[in-house]
Amino acid sequence: MKEKQGFSRDFILVLLGQIISLFGNAVMRFALPLHLLNVTGSPRLLGIVSGFAFLPLAVMSPIGGLIADRVNKRSIMVVLDFFTSALVLIFTILHGKVNLVTLILVMLFMLYGISGAYQPSVQSSIPLLVAPEKVMAGNAAINIVSSLSSLLGPALGGIAYSMWGIMPILYTCIGCFFVSAVMEIFIRIPMIEREAGGSILSEAKNDLKESLSFIVKRKPAIGKLTLCCAGINLFLSALIVIGLPVVVMQILKLPADRANELYGYLQAALAVGGLTGGMLAGVLSGKLDIQKSYKIFFACTVLLLPMGAALTKGIPPYLAYGILLFSSFLLMICSSLYTIQVMSYIQIVTPKELIGKVIAWILGISTCAQPAGQIIYGFLFEALQSHAEWIFYGAAFVSVGVSFFNRRICSEIETVGEVYAADVPQNG
Incomplete structure (x- = not known):
């Protein structure tokens, strides 16, 4: 199953x-809110729907982890992709016949929930399908695919929506999910058999206790x-998601006809940065050594300083924009490198029978952190818009504390080689 040379x-x-x-998921999650905004003309409604749609991702990640460790991971991927294809088909049938806001809200709920249940199966399958020395490269490949989807999905979805509207996009996505499901039928992922320990609820409770322990x-x-x-999601990612559009669209006082275009370039730079980080990983x-990962976290923190300095009064708007663009990239x-390195280490040291649940906890906690940060930064930018540079400086100051905490953790972590020596006998 695992191959020494290359991937299996x-x-x-x-x-x-x-x-x-x-790709299909990224197109849908971009096109549906855009369609809602165009039909209703309400940014407030768009914000409410988009915000609530994020919740199922956090809820379903732990559940997906529990399932991933007890059901064949290939079966989970196949069923969820077939289900998503059928779900989009139902959406196309109901479009124009029921309330659009309700229909889109339910659809986004389902898409994010499916993503939360799907990703633990994918992440936990990596150590089962690649050799130990290839785990980080495998994570990098998955990260590159995710970044490419985030980059191309909205771009191609936006072009297609402007030319043909929502229906051709829906038909294309039905095909995407169906083809993906058919392809996944032929995947062979080792299944670690576990003895039944009682009712489903008691087993779920025991699984949660075991993974938390x-x-x-x-x-x-x-x-x-x-x-x-x-911490990355709370202090850095949330700042990027909320702060950059506010800065580009309002604070820099750029011409109205250029602000949207320039913000689009900034989003592309972020996606390309994530893609580059995945390739470098x-x-x-x-x-890359997990014991030195704190240095990458610290680099993320340092990059907030020029972003704050760019907002100092007297800096020309286009120069400030250029600094923001390059620093964000x-x-x-750095953020992608750090996340891939940490996830790879966790996959290596976690027993195969627990890996789905452990990854689910990580995804769930990290996912919950970002919307919390977005709410905080939303209030901060509304209150301190004329002094937004201090928001970036404050985020950098707090993040330095997290990076020192990270450094202390790294000093306690064994090397991957030590992990193999200690765990190979008991894990086989």
Whole structure:
């Protein structure tokens, strides 16, 4: 199943399925809110619907982790892609016949919920399909696919929507999910058999206790690294999501006809930065050391300083924009490198029978951190818009504290080689 040279056939099939499925999901999650805004003309309604649609992702991640460790991961991917294809088909049938706001809200709820249940299966399958020394490269490949989908999905979806409207997009996505499901049928992922221990509820309760015990007691470094990943989302990612559109669209006082275009370039720079970070993680997978990961986190923190300085009074708007563009690009590279490195370490040190649930906890906690940060930054930018540079400086100051916490964790972490020596006998 695992191949010493390159990736296995089954991992390549997982990658191809991800490319098709994530692309369809990205197009849908971009086109549906845009369609809602065009039909209703209400930004407030768009914000409410988009915000609430995010919740199922956090709720379904732990559930997806529980399922991923007890059901064949290939079956989960196949069923969810077939289900998504049928869901989009139902949407096309009901479009124009029921309330659009309700229909889109339910659809976005389902898409985000499916994503939350789907990703633990994908992430937990990586150590089962690639050799140990290829785990980080495998994560980098998955990250590249995700970044490409985030970059191309909205871009192509926006072009298609402006030319043909929503219906051709829906038909295309039905095909994407269906083809992905058919392709995934041929994936072979080893299934770790577990003895039944009672009712479904009692087994779920025991699974949650076992995974939490592993994170908190057996490998407390994983729990602490999870908090660091949550810190990235809370203090850095949320700042990028909320701060950059406010800065470009309002604070820099750019011409109205250019602001939308320039913000689009900024979003593209973020996506390309994530893609570049994924590629670098793959190339440098043999050289990246988890014990030095705090340095990458610290680099993310440092990049907030020029972004804040760019907003100082007297800086020409286009110069400020250029600084923001370049700093955001570098920030996304570092953020992707850090996240891939941490996720790879966790996949290596976690027993195969727990990996789905452990990853689900990490995804769930990290996911919850970002909307919390978005709410905080929303209030801050409304209250301090004339002094927005201090928001960036404040985020940098807090993030420095997190990076020092990260450094202390790294000093306690064993190397990957030590992990193999200690765990190979008991995990096989």
